[in-house]
Amino acid sequence: MKIAILRRFVLLSIMILFFLQFFKVKALVGSLSGSVAVWSLTFIDIFAYFETLLATREFSQQALLSVIPLIMIYLIFGRAFCGWVCPMDFLFEIINKARKWQKMKIRISPRIGYILAFLFLAASFFTEIPIFSNYLSHLTNFFRMLSSGIFLSINLPADKTIFYFSGGIIILLLMLEFFLPRLWCKVLCPLGKTYGLFNKVSLLKLKVEEGRCLHCNACEQLCYMDVGIASTNKSILHDTNCIYCGRCLEGCSEKIIKMKLR
Amino acid sequence: MYISRRDFLKFFISVSAVSSLTANAISVSALSDTLLSPLPNIDIGGIIRPPGALIEKAFRARCISCGVCVNVCHVMKYNSIAVVGIRDLRNFGTPYVKDMRDFPCALCMECPRHCPTGALQEIEKEKVAMGMALIDFGLCFGWNGDVCLSCSKACPMGARIFDFYHGLWGNQPYINENCVGCGLCVKYCPLGGSAVKVITRGQYEKVKTEYLIGFKNLLEMQAEDRYNIVYSRNLPEILARGRLIEREYR
Numbered sequence: 001m002k003i004a005i006l007r008r009f010v011l012l013s014i015m016i017l018f019f020l021q022f023f024k025v026k027a028l029v030g031s032l033s034g035s036v037a038v039w040s041l042t043f044i045d046i047f048a049y050f051e052t053l054l055a056t057r058e059f060s061q062q063a064l065l066s067v068i069p070l071i072m073i074y075l076i077f078g079r080a081f082c083g084w085v086c087p088m089d090f091l092f093e094i095i096n097k098a099r100k101w102q103k104m105k106i107r108i109s110p111r112i113g114y115i116l117a118f119l120f121l122a123a124s125f126f127t128e129i130p131i132f133s134n135y136l137s138h139l140t141n142f143f144r145m146l147s148s149g150i151f152l153s154i155n156l157p158a159d160k161t162i163f164y165f166s167g168g169i170i171i172l173l174l175m176l177e178f179f180l181p182r183l184w185c186k187v188l189c190p191l192g193k194t195y196g197l198f199n200k201v202s203l204l205k206l207k208v209e210e211g212r213c214l215h216c217n218a219c220e221q222l223c224y225m226d227v228g229i230a231s232t233n234k235s236i237l238h239d240t241n242c243i244y245c246g247r248c249l250e251g252c253s254e255k256i257i258k259m260k261l262r
Numbered sequence: 263m264y265i266s267r268r269d270f271l272k273f274f275i276s277v278s279a280v281s282s283l284t285a286n287a288i289s290v291s292a293l294s295d296t297l298l299s300p301l302p303n304i305d306i307g308g309i310i311r312p313p314g315a316l317i318e319k320a321f322r323a324r325c326i327s328c329g330v331c332v333n334v335c336h337v338m339k340y341n342s343i344a345v346v347g348i349r350d351l352r353n354f355g356t357p358y359v360k361d362m363r364d365f366p367c368a369l370c371m372e373c374p375r376h377c378p379t380g381a382l383q384e385i386e387k388e389k390v391a392m393g394m395a396l397i398d399f400g401l402c403f404g405w406n407g408d409v410c411l412s413c414s415k416a417c418p419m420g421a422r423i424f425d426f427y428h429g430l431w432g433n434q435p436y437i438n439e440n441c442v443g444c445g446l447c448v449k450y451c452p453l454g455g456s457a458v459k460v461i462t463r464g465q466y467e468k469v470k471t472e473y474l475i476g477f478k479n480l481l482e483m484q485a486e487d488r489y490n491i492v493y494s495r496n497l498p499e500i501l502a503r504g505r506l507i508e509r510e511y512r
Contacts, residue, residue, distance in 0.1 A: 034328025
């Protein structure tokens with residue numbers, strides 16, 4: 001249980017830092033797709049960076065300065081963002097627990113996600129608008145819904161249509177999650193696909209002690225992302241789908257799976 | 263059929279404009295429509311960007327609608343930036359200054375400093391070009407028998423932007439093209455609905471000649487005609503506007 005609590009603690013503390021901006025605290029301002037930390041450091045999401053790069057067709061120093069710290073973070077932690085920081089992961093987990101029946105198993109190749117991400121990049125190149133981050137991104141829409149809802153409720157200027165649109169996107173994603181568990185994370189989400197590429201080179205890794213596995217398959221039962229932990233017979237996992245949620249660590253009866261910085 | 267005063271005036275003005283064009287006759291009614299600036303006819307639905315924004319196409323390509331500028335503006339307690347809704351799909355999710363009557367831009371220049379993508383570029387206050395404020399000479403107190411000058415007192419740029427014309431009723435304000443378009447004058451105009459409007463630079467280029475001709479005619483007008491127009495038409499409208507609770511202008 002330790003890791004699950006730590007994971008939720010990280011999410012909660014980051015969400016609280018973001019929420020403090022509505023009380024005019026300058027700790028973390030913006031949203032998860034782009035933010036300002038302690039009123040000086042700027043960050044932007046990596047996929048959004050590529051989208052703007054293709055949309056503007058020119059190099060921007062400011063954007064590069066904002067994306068470099070995040071690339072460093074992802075080189076260390078890989079796709080841990082999805083499991084530890086993304087608010088949708090938390091909402092999806094709640095829905096997973098609320099659902100009474102067995103989850104449907106649909107096998108869709110995760111490669112479709114790469115095609116989709118490529119299509120979004122191509123669309124932002126041809127329309128010259130960062131399509132995914134402006135319209136569909138769950139990170140943008142989550143925070144846009146939050147801020148516009150709060151501003152509307154205290155009579156500050158905000159568009160109602162923004163609130164309805166963003167809320168609609170989030171509800172659509174939750175409905176998708178209700179019927180097809182983790183389809184968004186596993187297959188569709190272009191952000192996750194981009195972060196997943198960092199799993200190949202990241203320092204944080206799942207390690208399985210060789211020779212002691214009983215092949216009880218408990219880890220793969222628990223895994224949200226259909227990562228073949230025991231079946232691949234590898235001591236170090238390089239799977240692009242792993243979000244380092246640590247559920248396999250807890251489920252393993254022999255405690256042979258470890259999450260380690262290499 | 264109900265015809266509001268505004269509609270009636272518009273109709274009256276358009277008829278008189280046509281007649282003045284065709285007959286080229288100088289009468290008080292013809293003078294009155296030259297005095298009336300084209301402001302009431304300008305569409306103010308344009309998108310006024312936060313300070314330091316790139317030109318439209320480049321801005322749209324850079325902006326990832328992360329919401330940093332919106333929240334920075336909220337943290338700075340000005341609350342002037344909102345996000346474009348689905349009324350304009352091409353600009354969906356990008357920031358704009360929504361309500362200049364109540365939440366003008368204070369030019370604190372924090373949003374361009376913190377924009378993570380460089381869609382808002384850090385520039386000096388004086389070089390900001392968010393829009394262009396235009397005074398409606400038919401509604402402005404200063405041009406219609408009072409000494410008000412609230413707009414020039416509110417302006418953060420002061421004498422760089424405001425020209426004063428010594429006229430029949432003391433100093434009368436005029437905003438020149440150095441205007442940065444922050445909208446502080448819009449907020450502090452005491453008239454109901456504000457006699458100042460901020461329009462985008464693109465729109466200003468379209469209405470510029472018309473507006474300047476109207477202003478020139480106003481300056482060259484005889485004192486007698488001015489009195490006639492001010493007391494017969496402008497002042498009643500100003501007084502009526504003063505009673506308006508819901509403001510018509512932005």
